[in-house]
Amino acid sequence: MTEAALEEFNDAKFRRKRKNGTYEVIEAPDLPSFIADTHAHLHMLDDPAFSIARAACCDVRFIEQIVDICEDDLAVFDNIAKWTRQAAVKIPSMTTVMYCCKPAPRVPKFRFAVGCHPHNAKDFDAAAEARLLEVLHDTRVSAVGEIGLDYHYDLSPREVQREVFRRQIRIAKQAGLPVVLHLREAHDDGFAILSEEGFPEAGTLLHCYxxxxxxxxxxxxxxxYVAFGGPVTFKKADEVREAAKITPLDRLLTETDAPYMTPEPMRGMKCGSEHVVFTAAKLVEVLCEDDPFAASSMLGQVYENALRLLDREPTPWQREV
Ligand SMILES: [Zn+2]
Ligand SMILES: [Zn+2]
Known part of the structure; x- marks a missing residue:
């Protein structure tokens, strides 16, 4: 089931496919704040413009797009701009809500995180490093990532992953940018390396906790900073919800990791940035016990956190020619 097939409906409703092939409409949470998706690979969707338009209709106003320096075509920078323009054209036909008491949907602002994913560490040679340094000068880039260690898949030798992680932490510190961490079954080594290198002053984001x-x-x-995505909504993930409870409010973030990690109740469908609203709603349930005033203040803060960390001014290093 692809999101392209859903486009036949041409609206912003969430639909889940039933076993008999028909769709059931899932009510979208009505959230009292703009929402940020701090981690998305939207170029992996079949129809990114449609997902961006749907995200806009759900009040998703900021998206951090991840770009892999070894794997992705750098045309993704221009493509995001193109898909955003296409989304803006689609939005008016996608919603029938009268926007008299809330702001009309607007396409989200995009910033970019660029780095070498641990899966691709074996390909991070001198040429890739030079390419990364050049791309980080682009002032649309606001973070180095995703970088880290993945001992679950081990698609690159662990020794190489650790070395490439180290090199990219140093690059981030040189550039004055925060790092977006991907750690899987490797938290001890990840923490040790960051402690040795020193956590970047610009910030460290633990993605998909x-x-x-x-x-x-x-x-x-x-x-x-700690970003929660689909896993915080999973039925058996009480531990993850407990982790959200101990995260300081001024360092809490929402994300999707689209096209992966679709949150409940949409699991089974491909994930787009619009699905971040279900994750945000779960955080409201867990942290605010559905108190609408607490929800508004918490989600407002979580959105501000994303902007403070990722919608940052260009660093002095980035401005160097
Ligand atoms: Zn990741
Ligand atoms: Zn990712």
Whole structure:
């Protein structure tokens, strides 16, 4: 089931496919704040413009697009701009809501994180590093990532992953940019390397956090931002929800990791940035016990956190020619 097939409906409703092939409409949470998706690979969707338009209709106003320096075509920068223009054209025909008491949908602002994913560490040679340094000078880039260690798939030798992670932490610090971390079954080594290198002053974002509060504590103590995505909504993920509860409000973030990690109740469908609203709604349920005033203040803060960390001014290094 692709999101392109959903386009036949040409609206912003969420639909989940039933076993008999028909669709059931899933009510979208009505959230009292703009929402940010701090981690998306939208170029992997069949129809990114449609997803961007749907995200706009859900009040998603900021998206950090991830670009892999070894794997992705750098045309993604221009393509995001093109898809955003196409989304703006689609929006008016996609919603029938009268926007008298809330702002009309607007396409989200995009910034970019660029780095070498640990899967591709084996390909991060001198040429890739030079390419990364050049791309980071683009002032649309606001972070180095996703970088880190993935010992689950081990698609690159662990020794190489650690070395490439180290090199990219140094690059981020040189550039004055935050890092977006991908760590899977490798939190001890990841924490040790960051402690040795020093956590970047511009910030460290632990992406797609899917473990419990015990692991999280040292990252919080080190000053990291923590982004929660689909896993915080999964039925068996009480540990992850406990982790959200100990995350300081001024370092809490929402994300999707689209096209992966679709949140409940949409699991089984391909994930787009619009699905971040279900993750945000779960955080409201867990952290605010559905108190509407608390929800508004919490989500407002989470959105501001994303802008503060990722919609940053160009660094002095980026302005160097
Ligand atoms: Zn990741
Ligand atoms: Zn990712």
């Amino acid at each position: 899917n473990l419990g509060p015990d692991e999280l504590q040292r990252w919080i103590d080190a000053g990291c």
